[in-house]
Amino acid sequence: MAREKLVVIGGDAAGMSAASKVRREDSGREILVFERSPHTSYSACGMPYYIGGVVEDVEPLIARSPQKFREKYRIDARIRHEVTEIDPKKARVRVADLEGKAERWESYDQLLIATGASPFCPSLPGADAEGIFGLSTLESGLRVRRALERLSPRRVVVVGGGYIGLEMAEAFIRLGLEVALVQHGPQVMGTLDPDMGKLLSDALREIGVALFLEEAATGFETREGKVRGVVTEQRTLPAELVLLGMGTRPNSALAEAAGIALGARKAIPVNPRQQTQLENIWAAGDCAESFHRVSRRPVHIALGTVANKQGTVAGINLAGGYATFPGVVGTAVSKICQYEVARTGLQETEIREIGLEAVSATITSKTRAGYYPGGGPVTVKLWAEKGSGRLLGGQIVGIEGAAKRIDVLATALHAELTIEQLIYLDLSYAPPYSPVWDPVQTAARQVLNKL
Amino acid sequence: MAREKLVVIGGDAAGMSAASKVRREDSGREILVFERSPHTSYSACGMPYYIGGVVEDVEPLIARSPQKFREKYRIDARIRHEVTEIDPKKARVRVADLEGKAERWESYDQLLIATGASPFCPSLPGADAEGIFGLSTLESGLRVRRALERLSPRRVVVVGGGYIGLEMAEAFIRLGLEVALVQHGPQVMGTLDPDMGKLLSDALREIGVALFLEEAATGFETREGKVRGVVTEQRTLPAELVLLGMGTRPNSALAEAAGIALGARKAIPVNPRQQTQLENIWAAGDCAESFHRVSRRPVHIALGTVANKQGTVAGINLAGGYATFPGVVGTAVSKICQYEVARTGLQETEIREIGLEAVSATITSKTRAGYYPGGGPVTVKLWAEKGSGRLLGGQIVGIEGAAKRIDVLATALHAELTIEQLIYLDLSYAPPYSPVWDPVQTAARQVLNKL
Known part of the structure; x- marks a missing residue:
């Protein structure tokens, strides 16, 4: 494949993981990356900490700059270049130089779509007012931080109680602002079961977030083009700054226009090698589907860990090697002040939807010896399949030291372990780290009693 | 099996786990426990923290007292009773009341040997002097704490650099004492590879422990029956208190005298249900063998986690149920001031001894996003088998947040995952917990390059 030309659309986690992997495996390959933002390889997950002042400077959030890619990896990463069309028949992409405004066609032998995802912005009255922000790219994070300085808001409303919403609520609390959070569903963190979500709601209220659950935002109050409040069905919450944390949508329009039939939540379907349905076109990261190893269904999970892994797999294959991405189990973790929350596998609604017969148990233990x-x-909640005893999922809410235990459950899900196997895992124990039965095993013991 | 009489020798982790499990499953069973110390179900692992003053009182270290077992579980736990002989032919044990000094025979239908392990005390000149202590039972911990008050030592020597030795060195440092540690081998923590052990030696020196490696203790200097120093081949280290951390030996003499052929390091061989070779005689905990799932060999590992699990398995079987203990992978963890150390699976010497062809990689990453x-x-070091790519073992040394990651490796070892499977595990990530590639996965990526 040497001397083939690889074009990558998107210069963050998936795209640059792939490009770097190809370079390491094939020193002669021509690699061209188009990135519409001014940045490559940055930590989007670090944005809430930068905005909240936990992280002072933005530079450490950038793993590698375009210069570094050019000089160290001989990867031609062109920032402020947006691909506006894929022409699979002629194996070329149309690229707009966002500075010069010129457009031209660029040919490829292999194309990797790594366009990421964008925050969902509802088309509500007033949504285009100044002071309303989504959060995904480094640029969007910089915009929020600049707005905080410029607008000096006293009151902030976060719309949406997912990871980004909660982490941003924490960031605003850290900055001493009045924070309200509006969530259309009955709980924050919809990827938790209601009982576990409630623990998190309590934690949020404790740190000072005013929670408005089961209230959908219906619009924004504005004055002179600036946001002044979030309107819900019940009330208007005054705000000089609004953060939308309503989930993300894959940036898949380019792929769709090129003829790719989209999959789960409009993400780009790929095979385990990260190939799309179109010849020589690959996809990876937040724009692509993943295979869920527990539900055995395609899912869309926009997370940096998945993007890095899919990018690596794509890179190995693009370099002429062979690798497959084995899929995800739906692991996620977050920290909200002193509270830690983590989940993996299936939650109750998914279990019901798939039609699995399952039992759960919830226990409260300690992060260290008593x-x-x-x-x-x-608090640990586990789900297992009746009959087989196979672990289906787990959720953890607790204080420092609680959340990373989710990795044991994630590993167990990958290996399709049963609850009984989980109980007898030779996990580490010393008083500073755990009770003698790790909390995940204590939970498993309770589940076994019900199986 | 109802109304059968169960006799348990030993009232700590394994014995009481079994007894409690039997009670839960079989409310009518007669359960009699003989424990030679004055305590039941205590945390031996908590001793260094009690002695070092991290834990103020001793009561919280006792999970359940004999009174509680009697009243809440109707388990007749007789403390200060020592079983001095097992007569398997007549299905009876001879019991000495250590208070009354009387001996009598007690019959059993089922017998569980859960006699634990004792610290190894070498027969060196002066070893019986006042001020020389081993550490295993709650009693022995209380003795050390009382000795610290009574003798007001300024200088302490710890002989042996295993977990107990290191945790006690930390405890003495906390108390402001001058601490020297003598270790006959070239490194502390012999269950680590030398390169990882060196990191720990450096850490110990940093916290103020004077390390004397490759020096065997040859005797003790004494004056008027009190210890005054530890004599090695090279020097005499002055000490008013000496702590022996030279490993433990299974308390298996009773079993051997009853006709049981002992196994690995004189531990009691058991089948996966925890049965010994003799009819109606079971064994669990620190006195018993375990099956090592990676080396496929019997081993002796004296740890509370293993004891609790083996006790639970024995209890289920003794209650008429069916359970098997799947074995260990050799997981252990410790905390020495701000340093954390953990290991699981096989280390280099074991891999060589078994004759496996293996490769390793060692990486240094961060506990959180950079x-x-x-x-x-x-720092994470991983071993994998050439050809198959199967994970063989892992070692971790780092600061807070480092060590519990060993549980991912332990789970992976249980499930016989390959290095490649480890790389693509859907582990949790958020900046407060980890870089986007968890350190164990970064290490796995390095190993894969060498496979």
């Missing part, structure tokens, strides 16, 4: 100072509560 | 405050270095 007598060891500095420990605190950790 | 830009997130409060993170620090974590």
Whole structure:
């Protein structure tokens, strides 16, 4: 494949993981990356901490700059270049130089679509007012931080109680602002079961977030083009700054226009090697589907970990090697002040929807041995399939030291372990880290009693 | 099996886990436990923290007292009773009441040997002097704490650099004492490879422990029956208190005298249901063998986690149910001041001894995203089998947040995952917890390059 030309659309996690992998495996390959923002390879997940002032400077959030890619990896990463069309028949893409405004065609032998995802922005009255922000790219994070300085808001409303919404609520609390959070559903963090979500709601209220659950935002109050409040069915919440955390949508329009039939939540379907339905066109990261190993269904999960892995797999294959992405189990983790929350596998609604017969148990244990100072509560909920005893999912809410335990459950899900196997795992124990039965095993013991 | 009489020798983790499980499953069973110490169900692992003053009181270290077992579980737990002989032919044990000194025979239908392990005390000149202590039972911990008050030592020598030795060195440092540690081998923590052990030696020196490696203790200097120093081949290290952390030996003499052929390191061989070779005699915990799932060999690992699990399995079977203990993978973790150390699976010497062809890689990463405050270095070393790519073992040394990651590796070992499967595990990520590639996955990526 040497001397073939690889074009990558998108210069963040998936695109640059792939490009770097190809370079390492094939020193002669021509690699061209188009990125519409001014940045490559940055940590979007770090944005809430930059905005909240936990992280002072933005530079450390950038893993590698376009210059570094050019000089160290001989990857031609062109920022402020947007691909506006894919022409699969002629194996070329149309590229707009966002500075010069010129457009031209660029040919490829292999094309990787790594266009990411964008925050969902509802078309509500007033949604285009100044002071309303989504959060996904480094640029969008910089915009929020600049707006905080410029607008000096006293009151902020976060619309949406997913990870981004909650982490941004924490960031605004850190900055000493009055924070309200509006969530159309009955709980924050919809990827948790209601009982576990409630623990998190309580935690949010404790840190000072005013929660308005089961209220949908219906519009925005504006004055002179600036946002002044969020209108819900019940009230208007005053705000000088609004953060939309209503989930993301894959940037898949380019792929769709090129003739790719979109899949789960409009993400780009790929095979385990990250190939799309079209010849020589690959996709990876937040724009692509993943295979869920527990539900055995395609899903769209926009997370940096998945993007890096899919990008690596695509890169190995694009370099002429062979790798497959084995899929996800739906793991996620977040930290909201002193509270930690994590989940993996299937939650109750998914289990019901698929039609699995399952039992669950919820236990509260400690992050350290009971007598060891500095420990605190950790609540673990596990789901297992009746009959087989196979672990289906787990959720954890607790204080420091609680959440990373989810990785044991994620590994167990990958390996399709049963609850009984989970109980007898040789997990580490010392008083500063855990009770003698790790909380995930204590939960498993309770589940076994019900199986 | 109802109304059968169960006799348990030993009232700590394994014995009481079994007894409690039997009670839960069979409310009518007669359960009699003989424990030679004055305590039941205590956390031996908590001793270094009690001695070092991290834990103020001893009561929280006792999970359940004999009174509680009697009243809540109707388990007749007789403390200060020592079983001095097992007579398997007549299905009876001889019991000495250590208070009354009387001995009598007690019959059983089923017998569980859960006699634990004892610290190894070498027969060196002066070893019986006052001020020389091993550490295993709650009693032994209380003795050390009382000795610290009574003898007011300024200088302490720890002999042996295993977990107990290191945790006690930390405890003495916390108390402001001058601490020297003598280790006959070239490194502390012999269950680590030398390169990883060196990181820990450096950490110990940093917290103020004077390390004397490759020096065997040959005796003790004493004056008027009190210890005054530890004599090695090279020097005499002055000490008013000496702590022996030279490993443990299974308390298996009773079993051997009853006709059981002992196994690995004189531990009691058991089948996966925890049955010994003798009819109606079971064994669990620190006195018993375990099956090592990676080396496929019997091993002796004296740890509370293993004891609790083996006790639970024995209890289920003794209650008429069916359970098997799937074995261990050799997981252990410890905390030495701000340093965390953990290991699982096989280390280099074991891999060589078994004759496996293997490759390893060692990486240093961060416990949190690089830009997130409060993170620090974590070094991960992984071993994998050539050809199959199967994970064989892992070792971790780092600062807070490093060590519990060993549980992912332990779970992967249980499930016999390959390095490639480890790389693509859907582990949790958020900046406060991890870089986007978890350090264990970064290490796995390096190993894959060498496979």
